[in-house]
Amino acid sequence: MxxxxxxxxxxxxxxxxxxxxxxxxxxxxxxxxxxxxxxxxxxxxxxxxxxxxxxxxxxxxxxxxxxxxxxxxxxxxxxxxxxxxxxxxxxxxxxxxxxxxxxxxxxxxxxxxxxxxxxxxxxxxxxxxxxxxxxxxxxxxxxxxxxxxxxxxxxxxxxxxxxxxxxxxxxxxxxxxxxxxxxxxxxxxxxxxxxxxxxxxxxxxxxxxxxxxxxxxxxxxxxxxxxxxxxxxxxxxxxxxxxxxxMAAGKGVLRKLLRDPRFVGALFAQFFYVGAQVGVWSYTIRYVQANMPGTSAREAANFLTAELVCFMAGRFAGAALMKYLRPVRLLLAFAAINMLLTLFAVLHPRASGAYALVACSFFMSVMYPTVFALGVEGRNDDERKLGSALLVMTIIGGAVLTALMGAVSDHSSIATAMSVPVGCFTVVLLFAWRRGRYSVGAAG
The missing domain is CATH 1.20.1250.20 (MFS general substrate transporter like domains)
Structure with a gap:
């Protein structure tokens, strides 16, 4: 048969x-x-x-x-x-x-x-x-x-x-x-x-x-x-x-993508988002030990576990909220909240700052797939294939920005280093704001 x-x-x-x-x-x-x-x-x-x-x-x-x-x-x-x-x-x-x-x-x-x-x-x-x-x-x-x-x-x-x-x-x-x-x-x-x-x-x-x-x-x-x-x-x-x-797209498709400000914006947003996520998680244990004296690395790891639980919960909650809110608006709101949470961790380097970093993971959960989707939205097949590959490569932000956070911490403090994720979430917010304006204009 x-x-x-x-x-x-x-x-x-x-x-x-x-x-x-x-x-x-x-x-x-x-x-x-x-x-x-x-x-x-x-x-x-x-x-x-x-x-x-x-x-x-x-x-x-x-x-x-x-x-x-x-x-x-x-x-x-x-x-x-x-x-x-x-x-x-x-x-x-x-x-x-x-x-x-x-x-x-x-x-x-x-x-x-x-x-x-x-x-x-x-x-x-x-x-x-x-x-x-x-x-x-x-x-x-x-x-x-x-x-x-x-x-x-x-x-x-x-x-x-x-x-x-x-x-x-x-x-x-x-x-x-x-x-x-x-x-x-x-x-x-x-x-x-x-x-x-x-x-x-x-x-x-x-x-x-x-x-x-x-x-x-x-x-x-x-x-x-x-x-x-x-x-x-x-x-x-x-x-x-x-x-x-x-990924058989030719040079003409690559040139078209890199000349499109909406796609380039997605590349930047994804680079900085991955840097923020990896940086926050990488230095959570360090932040907790530095700002909650007497906490062992084993005890501080509980905060990292809590972040991952929040991240998983945020994934399901975000999917449910997208039934009522456009993804780009949810991305905008979550990026703004994370700007405030990481800024709080910078300004209040104590237990409350550590809890703010835990909460931050809930709102990071929808960012990677949403930016990814917006980056390839409305593309033809070749553009989606090559665009997807380029978006994958932006995870190098996890290497670059985590190292930058370490350098800032060495010259100042681990709390100050959390200002790097503040800047990263600002980039994501600006991307969501601009894409939201474009969507409204296109709809009109």
Whole structure:
């Protein structure tokens, strides 16, 4: 019996960077539950990897006696991997298919996690940064391929429902990552600079070695689990789903996009939004410890967990509010609220400022997908494909602006560093305001 075929234009917009469009020809079919479960699990796996970085910043700052700028290089190395590998990942997916791209991404992820063992044994910060770069390279492959792949593992009538289910596992993975770091990486042993200075050389070396080695076993287990998942996916039979040229747009399309102020505005807004999100989460533990004396890193991680819970809650609340408010107006309101919350954290560096940062995550939740959608809105197929790839690359903001926050903190204070997200949310607000005016004018 022959299947009826459809030409399907699959578009996925997520809170994490991904290639959002791929044109494929697939038969109508029932949900493939085992393949679907294996691919949905990837959203959990990369959510955990992303937010373990927030724990690593605090841990490496202690283990290697780093400045805030030096510790912030964790995010710089990580997001540089995303930035450099996003386009090659898309090209690989077009050439070898979704399943192959997923397996290759998992292999890179697993190898990067296993590199933490020799990095800790040699106590080499640079090797840790390289390992994070390899992990991020793997995640770039996963995010490029997994989003459209989920929509193909079943009937097209339920594709959106399946993708929403998959996306729900991402913040769950983020929360799991924080809990792993909180209970299996943070040792609970913290010494002040004066106490460290009073130690003998042998005691000091032993202390730094124990803090560095704390990451070995958690990342060894993560690496083995990820490699096992790659093996399971390799053994599992998946429905045929061949990706076509997802980014085959020519130079003329690129020139058209970069001459369009609305699209360029979306690029800037996404760059600064990702920088704000990564910066706030990366330095939450540092902010809490600096402004709530006596709080251990393990206790401060509770604030980061609360941020991720708020982020997940904001996703569902934002989706519900968009039934009554235009997305661009909701983006405008949420950006204004976050400007005020982060400004409050700058001006009131105490417990109330930390709670303001927690609340900030609720209002960040809708920003990435909304800016993404506005960036590709009204584009033809080629423009959407290339535009999506360019929007993915703006996540380099997470590397640049987190490092900037570290530099500001080193020269002033971590509370002052939160002025960087204030500026970032101002850019998002201006983008939403201008797009709102354009929409009203176009409607008129």
């Amino acid at each position: 022959r299947h009826r075929e459809k030409r399907v234009n699959v578009q996925s917009i997520t809170d994490e960077p991904s290639i959002s469009t791929a044109e494929v020809a697939v038969p109508e079919q029932r949900v493939s539950w085992l393949p679907l479960a294996l691919i949905v699990s990837l959203f959990f796996l990369w959510g955990g990897a992303n937010n373990l970085n927030d724990v690593l910043i605090a841990q490496f700052k202690k283990a290697f006696v780093l400045s805030d700028f030096g510790a912030g290089l964790v995010q710089s190395a990580f997001y540089l991997g995303y930035f450099l590998v996003a386009m090659p990942a898309g090209m690989y997916m077009r050439r070898f298919g979704y399943k192959s791209a997923v397996i290759f991404g998992l292999l890179l992820y697993g190898v990067g996690a296993l590199l933490f063992w020799p990095a800790a044994s040699q106590a080499t910060y640079g090797l840790f940064l390289f390992a994070l770069f390899v992990i991020a390279s793997g995640l770039a492959f996963l995010e490029t391929s997994a989003n459209p792949f989920v929509t193909l593992l079943g009937s097209q009538e339920t594709a959106t429902r399946r993708l929403n289910l998959a996306q729900a596992f991402n913040p769950l993975g983020s929360i799991a990552g924080i809990l792993i770091g909180q209970h299996f990486i943070f040792t609970g042993i913290e010494h002040s600079p004066a106490q460290i200075a009073a130690m003998s050389v042998a005691e000091r070396v032993a202390y730094f070695e124990s803090e560095t080695h704390a990451v070995q076993w958690p990342y060894l287990v993560i690496g083995l689990v990820v490699l096992a998942w790659a093996w399971l996916i390799a053994l599992t039979r998946f429905p045929n789903a061949a990706a076509s040229s997802a």
